[in-house]
Amino acid sequence: MANTTAADVKKLRELTGAGMMDCKKALDEAEGNVDKAVELLRIKGQKGVAKREGRDASNGAVVSLLEGGNSGVLVELNCETDFVAKGGRFVEVANALAAHVAATSPADLDAALASEIQPGKTVQQFVDEANAGLGEKIVFRRFAQFTGGAYVAAYMHRTDPDLPPAIGVLVELDQENAEIAKDVAQHIAAFAPKFLSREDIPAEALDAERRIAEATAREEGKPEAALPRIVEGRVTGFVKENSVLEQAFAKDSKKTVQKVLDEAGVKLVRFARFRVGA
Known part of the structure; x- marks a missing residue:
């Protein structure tokens, strides 16, 4: 049997996101060969994917990606426990999905899951590998993408300082105004409007x-x-x-959000708000 070192276990954990004891067992079985250990973990993990299908994935993270000031993506990735949610590997997966959406602009979630994120590998397969490696049900729940606008900004809110953001807001204005974009996005994060205006209901x-x-x-x-x-x-x-435009503004309840926007001379074109599990 190969002499497995702590450095080997650490390297395997970084590559797969699997637990320490699972990595140790895989390395022992692979006689110290890291590549073979990765394969063993994937095989064992994939066997458990179907068993995890019925579990509740109500934890997770919301991540954002902004590009060029006029495009942005919001992604929600779910898992079963906050322990996995705060892990580096889980957040890496979420960020990779955001980058993929930004690069490919899929029409909807089904199209995103069926698209190739790596040569010969679909997004669904990529998520299944994360499922296998992390040992929990992992779900790419939804995304929003704004492109071609005048100004797109995001606000991310942590409900727990030890966890990744649980609330994310993407806003598009008809012209650049970072201060108003931040204020309105924070308002949307706090007050959770469902629609932009009365006409959208x-x-x-x-x-x-x-x-x-x-x-x-x-x-x-x-x-x-x-x-x-x-x-x-x-x-x-x-x-x-x-309706966000008719809500009393978070920073000044005597004004509506519409009034604040009018005073700043800008228009809120659209918004998206995700809260993990909601």
Whole structure:
């Protein structure tokens, strides 16, 4: 049996992200051959991929990649535990996916998973290898990409200083303004709007809110004559809560986000907000 050193184990861990004891066993079985040990870990890891399919991957990281000031990518990669989420190998995988999306601009997640990230290797296979190496269910959950805009910026928020960012926001403005972009992105991170403006809220969502508001008002015994006013008031409240432009601005609640943008002479074109597991 080969004499496995701590340096050999460290090197194998860096290459695969596998646990220390798994690396030690693989090196022993491979008689000290690192390349063969990598193969053994991949084989053993892949056997466990199917078993992990049903597990909950609610931890993870959000990463961003900005290019040239007018393009940006946001990626969410999930895993099972915060222990894996804060590991260097996991974050490397997330960053590699962000770089791949930036370079290839896939149409959607299915297209991204089917595309080649390395010669002869799809993104799905790449993620499966991470699954095998890290010993947990790893899921490329979603991505957002803004390209060709006037100015694109990102804000990343850590909910725990020991973990990678759990909330990421990508914003596109119609002109460069780093301060406003940061302020608005931070606001979006904190207040989680679902839509850009009232016009972006689907009609069916507003109709559903009206039905709920009317039924609730009747349950509360409100007068029939007052129902239209009450219903529209509650729908307006729903719009203000869910449309970023109509929300009260985080740094000055006397102003809406729209007012802050107007005063700065810029327009928020679009945004994306990811929160790990949400």
